[in-house]
Amino acid sequence: MRVLFVTQYYFPETGAPQNRLAGLARELKKNGVEVEVLTAVPNYPKMEIHQNYKGKFFLSEFIQDIQIYRAWIYVGKSRSIIARLFNYFSFVITSFIISFRIKGKFDFVLCESPPLFLGISAYFISRRKKAKFIFNVSDLWPESAEKLDLIRNKFLLDLAYKLEAWLYKKSVLVSGQTQGICKDINNRFPSVKTHWLPNGIDPDRFPENTVSEWREEKGFQTSDFILLYAGIIGHAQGLEIIVNAANRLKEKPEIKFILLGDGPEKEKLEWMVQTLALKNIFFYPSINSNQMPVVVQACNAAIIPLKKLDLFKGAIPSKIFENLAMKKPILLGVEGEAKELFIDNGKCGLFFTPEDDNDLTEKILHLHNNPALVDELGKNGKQYVFEYFNRVKITDDFYKKLLKLN
Numbered sequence: 001m002r003v004l005f006v007t008q009y010y011f012p013e014t015g016a017p018q019n020r021l022a023g024l025a026r027e028l029k030k031n032g033v034e035v036e037v038l039t040a041v042p043n044y045p046k047m048e049i050h051q052n053y054k055g056k057f058f059l060s061e062f063i064q065d066i067q068i069y070r071a072w073i074y075v076g077k078s079r080s081i082i083a084r085l086f087n088y089f090s091f092v093i094t095s096f097i098i099s100f101r102i103k104g105k106f107d108f109v110l111c112e113s114p115p116l117f118l119g120i121s122a123y124f125i126s127r128r129k130k131a132k133f134i135f136n137v138s139d140l141w142p143e144s145a146e147k148l149d150l151i152r153n154k155f156l157l158d159l160a161y162k163l164e165a166w167l168y169k170k171s172v173l174v175s176g177q178t179q180g181i182c183k184d185i186n187n188r189f190p191s192v193k194t195h196w197l198p199n200g201i202d203p204d205r206f207p208e209n210t211v212s213e214w215r216e217e218k219g220f221q222t223s224d225f226i227l228l229y230a231g232i233i234g235h236a237q238g239l240e241i242i243v244n245a246a247n248r249l250k251e252k253p254e255i256k257f258i259l260l261g262d263g264p265e266k267e268k269l270e271w272m273v274q275t276l277a278l279k280n281i282f283f284y285p286s287i288n289s290n291q292m293p294v295v296v297q298a299c300n301a302a303i304i305p306l307k308k309l310d311l312f313k314g315a316i317p318s319k320i321f322e323n324l325a326m327k328k329p330i331l332l333g334v335e336g337e338a339k340e341l342f343i344d345n346g347k348c349g350l351f352f353t354p355e356d357d358n359d360l361t362e363k364i365l366h367l368h369n370n371p372a373l374v375d376e377l378g379k380n381g382k383q384y385v386f387e388y389f390n391r392v393k394i395t396d397d398f399y400k401k402l403l404k405l406n
Contacts, residue, residue: 180314
């Protein structure tokens with residue numbers, strides 16, 4: 001079996017789709033599948049083309065024994081809708097052009113969305129390659145863009161919704177990262193076949209004896225209670241809640257907050273911290289996923305927030321998994337499916353009301369004052385994700401689905 005991933009984002013970039021797709025590719029390869037990846041030159045999340053890839057329109061390389069084809073993409077710092085559309089459509093065009101350099105037929109072409117528009121290129125690549133088309137949805141776009149008020153142009157939104165429907169109907173399978181995504185698609189398009197393809201953990205990446213000197217290297221004390229947010233610093237996360245909680249807890253200097261990552265809201269949050277003169281919150285740039293276990297090991301718990309929107313009741317932030325795999329409890333500010341799985345069922349952490357910094361502050365203090373609870377929730381979390389969100393099992397289930405479709 002031969003499968004082509006078409007995705008704007010891929011390793012060595014950091015982020016949820018990059019880690020998930022790289023893990024899926026590795027595990028499918030273990031099942032004897034020939035996996036190849038058509039992607040953009042790395043630029044995310046800083047929107048700067050990585051140094052080793054500058055000035056190249058096309059290149060091919062092997063990463064972790066996977067054949068990668070890379071195409072040029074327009075990258076700019078502007079946050080305007082026009083700049084974002086240039087970014088998306090530049091790769092729609094270059095990915096299709098570069099696909100002519102990829103020889104032979106494929107059994108499946110799997111397209112990662114968002115960006116939704118990449119589905120145009122991926123579908124026509126699948127036609128050329130005599131392959132069945134699979135559309136993988138990690139975010140319900142354009143619905144999320146509309147609800148987050150990122151796109152207001154009604155004409156563009158209408159076109160995007162029509163494109164979404166067209167891509168679903170052209171797919172032999174639509175895979176979704178959450179059960180909520182799959183349910184939403186089935187409710188609107190009952191004839192579309194869906195498959196839950198969740199994020200998960202690679203057991204080999206999280207050994208019991210992980211040693212970390214990161215805390216000491218960064219100047220933190222052994223007695224510090226460190227809360228970690230690691231990921232995209234964007235609109236959807238509503239990270240002002242962490243700054244406000246840090247402000248409420250500024251009289252407890254042993255409680256410290258780390259925001260690790262990059263994104264469009266980082267400058268705003270840094271300005272807030274500076275304005276409030278907070279000494280208990282620290283910013284660090286994004287790092288390679290292979291380095292994350294060392295950072296997670298150095299912290300006491302993780303904060304996982306999203307804005308309070310009905311849209312996110314079906315969301316499962318990928319950063320949940322690596323923290324739980326390292327026995328770190330989570331403070332989860334996400335309603336719906338994530339709460340049911342990881343708080344109600346898995347007993348992996350404490351829930352706080354999204355966008356309620358007073359509630360978050362109370363839950364932080366509860367963990368800080370109960371080290372035995374921190375240990376208990378951490379053990380629960382590791383057991384839960386290793387049993388139910390093991391990427392080996394997730395990939396095996398997906399591979400069996402591909403065999404039925406082939």
